[in-house]
Amino acid sequence: MSAACGKRWLLAKQRQPHKPAAEPAEAPQRPALQEVSQFMLLEREVELQYRPRMLEALQNKVNAVADSLRGQAPVCSQCHQPMQRHDTETVSWLARFGRLSALVARFRCPVCKDERRPLLDYLGVEPGRVSGSLARLLALLTVVAPYTLAAQLAWLLLSVKISPMGIWKVAQRLGESAARYSEQMSQYHADSRSEGASTQDAPPVVVLSVDGSMLGMQVRKQRRRRQGNEPLRPLPPVEEGKFQEVKTGVLLLPSERVETSPGRHSLVRRFLVCHLGDADTIFARLYAQLRELGWLDTANTMVVIVGDGAEWIWNRAKMFVRRCEILDFWHALEHAWSFARLNYGEGSQQADRWIHQIAEDLRAGKVQEVIARLKRMRPRTPELREQLQGLIAYYSANAERMRYDEYLLLGYGIGSGAVESAHKQVVHARFRQAGMRWSEAGARRLLALRLLLLNDQWALLDRLPMVSVA
Ligand SMILES: [Zn+2]
16 A cells, blocks of 8 residues: 555666676685774673673572562462461573572462462562563564574574574563553543543644555464374465555654755654554554643644545544544555556656646645546546546545645645655564564564554563463
């Protein structure tokens, strides 16, 4: 659903074929390598020397906590009676500097049979697992790189040996936690009694743009299981086109757009919202995010909604009382391009000129004139006539959303460039690499984590639990 096709097509025309370099006269020299610098060696030496000492220092701190808790019997959370020591075992877990261990006492309530291990509860670690801060670093790596690559990065950056599967598990647990948090946040704000940030400084205008793109999904819901001695049944053929739509929304303040160089705009801030699935949820999330930011004073804030022609966007946009709907300018042009290519020929000057005129007129707010001109055209073939009718219908249905001259004057902007670049950053860069197929849960969890990073809210993850996932 990219509106950039028209622009891309223009660029493609200018691309030159690659010419192989001529062979040099002399035989080539193998490229030289320099010695590793002295300072680099010093850095690494100190790191190697102090790493075990960091581990030792950390182990000492753990021991001190264990000592301080020794001899204190916890109280049963159900019947409030003191619990009794049941047994003691050595427990270990993996942290950034290596493996730690502690002698952990287990207490049991003689009545309710409830069990507790106060040392582990206090430290917030799980036996045999990765520690909380290491888990968050590993999750960070895999938010930017595929699991196998993240495992390599863990070794190169953190000197931690972990399998891709180990990283996958950590990402599932933290991702589930982050996904639940944002889900609960939108449920909370869907209730009129919720408290958002103060709207005292709510902006007069906020721009909200939404877009969707397809994610390749795994076809099989479950792994095949062998039954008795029977051989595994062959896999059903993979269906073509098993896709699900990821919807991305961007919130920004037009007053925070800055022109970095003539014609190039960039943003001071923007907030991203994402959802794999239905349209109602993405709008509930956008609304919750607006409330969290204190950007929505219902009576005064103008909500500018930029979208392509998709009905699901305009249907939900109605939830904002004060709103301005804008059809993305590039989508509007892209529709004209499809007709122009067919009518005047791919790459013809006539097509270029025709589009240029339409672009200029639309920008000037002359959408009705453009429609009238289209209606006067007499295409030669039934196919062309059908294309033209489609274009006229599209412009007529959206004419009220194509008052581009007014939007430009008001400073609202006319294109959904922000959401398209955001979408590429959130989705394409991590989820649409060659051959990637996602499970619904896997994609939802990793999306939630990636949003925390891109919204500069990674620290929030420290305060979310590592939930267990099936
Ligand atoms: Zn009890």
